[in-house]
Amino acid sequence: MSKLKVAVIGVGSISKYHIQSYLANDGVELYAFCDINEKRLKFMGEKYGVTRLYTDEAEMLRELPELDAVSVCTWNSAHAPCTIMALEAGKHVLCEKPMATNVEDAVAMKEAADRNGKLLMIGFVRRFGRDCFIVNDLIKSNKLGEIYYAKVANIRRNGNPGGWFGEKARSGGGPLMDLGVHSIDLVRYLMGMPNVVSVYGTTFKKLGARDGVKTPKAYVAASATDHDICDCEDLASALIRFDNGVVMSVEMSFSLNTADEVNNIQIFGTQAGVKIDSNVTLYGDTDGYLTDTSFAGNNGLDMKDIFSREIGHFVDSINGKTECINTADDGIAMMKILTAIYKSAETGHEVIING
Numbered sequence: 001m002s003k004l005k006v007a008v009i010g011v012g013s014i015s016k017y018h019i020q021s022y023l024a025n026d027g028v029e030l031y032a033f034c035d036i037n038e039k040r041l042k043f044m045g046e047k048y049g050v051t052r053l054y055t056d057e058a059e060m061l062r063e064l065p066e067l068d069a070v071s072v073c074t075w076n077s078a079h080a081p082c083t084i085m086a087l088e089a090g091k092h093v094l095c096e097k098p099m100a101t102n103v104e105d106a107v108a109m110k111e112a113a114d115r116n117g118k119l120l121m122i123g124f125v126r127r128f129g130r131d132c133f134i135v136n137d138l139i140k141s142n143k144l145g146e147i148y149y150a151k152v153a154n155i156r157r158n159g160n161p162g163g164w165f166g167e168k169a170r171s172g173g174g175p176l177m178d179l180g181v182h183s184i185d186l187v188r189y190l191m192g193m194p195n196v197v198s199v200y201g202t203t204f205k206k207l208g209a210r211d212g213v214k215t216p217k218a219y220v221a222a223s224a225t226d227h228d229i230c231d232c233e234d235l236a237s238a239l240i241r242f243d244n245g246v247v248m249s250v251e252m253s254f255s256l257n258t259a260d261e262v263n264n265i266q267i268f269g270t271q272a273g274v275k276i277d278s279n280v281t282l283y284g285d286t287d288g289y290l291t292d293t294s295f296a297g298n299n300g301l302d303m304k305d306i307f308s309r310e311i312g313h314f315v316d317s318i319n320g321k322t323e324c325i326n327t328a329d330d331g332i333a334m335m336k337i338l339t340a341i342y343k344s345a346e347t348g349h350e351v352i353i354n355g
């Protein structure tokens with residue numbers, strides 16, 4: 001089988017994991033890069049030995065009809081236009097999360113994929129983590145019993161990355177859109193994709209980018225400048241009700257005056273609960289004694305590993321070796337959840353989701 005010719009559109013921070021995974025995949029020829037930022041494009045071209053470099057996606061697609069597939073790694077508002085253009089040119093697309101900044105764009109992306117008979121895979125990369133595999137097995141073998149509650153939290157004290165991340169026009173939203181998407185999807189995926197019935201959400205825009213804080217941030221976006229716009233929420237919380245009876249509480253923040261920075265996912269059942277953070281722990285009981293069972297090995301978030309599995313899955317799905325698990329429908333469902341939470345926060349009421 002000949003190698004797939006793949007281009008990466010948007011060669012900023014996250015693109016390195018796509019690029020490195022393509023380079024390590026025997027079934028792929030990393031063929032071209034595209035970025036509207038010429039300086040960054042040249043830098044990444046030199047770094048990875050890619051010589052077909054374009055600042056305009058339309059020009060790249062016109063000049064390289066032999067391309068088979070693209071990764072879309074732009075900021076969120078460019079996901080829909082870049083993805084649709086690539087699909088219309090007959091390319092398979094792996095689009096980073098969140099799928100889009102609104103439901104309408106997400107639906108238009110799926111329609112473009114269907115119209116052109118091409119694969120549109122969404123970058124729900126945490127589905128490829130070892131922590132996900134373990135919890136999936138625990139749930140399948142009924143170690144948790146009946147699952148009835150879940151809790152996801154990603155709380156940073158001073159963690160707005162800057163750049164486009166806090167700018168609504170380019171991001172579509174703050175920590176809910178950026179961080180919430182991963183955790184909400186993972187729990188939903190582990191529960192076998194139940195539908196969402198309703199959400200109640202609140203958002204707060206109180207601390208902003210915390211420009212006055214001198215303590216260094218753990219992560220600063222490649223696109224950060226000293227004049228970034230910050231008009232997104234800095235804290236979002238929500239209750240999501242699923243049609244399997246499970247309720248999930250969500251807390252996502254870029255900036256919060258808290259003592260406890262956390263990033264974890266907890267799923268609670270009648271037999272045991274499970275917590276995913278830097279490892280997986282099962283909270284159950286044996287012979288009447290409460291037990292905490294941890295799993296040997298490195299089961300924390302390993303970016304290199306999860307991306308190489310995600311890219312491997314994209315390539316195998318294109319080649320018909322497997323059915324793609326990260327579907328456009330899953331991306332649309334997620335956009336419905338996220339936008340419903342924002343709507344609930346705006347109106348102060350629960351939002352019912354139909355279909």
Ligand SMILES: NC(=O)c1ccc[n+]([C@@H]2O[C@H](COP(=O)([O-])OP(=O)(O)OC[C@H]3O[C@@H](n4cnc5c(N)ncnc54)[C@H](O)[C@@H]3O)[C@@H](O)[C@H]2O)c1
Nearest residue numbers: 010012013014035036037073074075076078096097222223
């Ligand atoms: N899966 C994950 O764990 C994960 C982690 C971080 C970011 N992301 C997602 O990856 C995407 C990129 O994030 P990032 O941190 O790399 O941002 P970034 O700002 O570092 O990179 C984005 C790049 O896209 C380019 N770009 C924007 N519009 C373009 C267009 N129309 N055509 C070509 N290039 C364009 C920008 O110039 C920039 O270089 C976002 O959607 C983000 O949500 C995913």
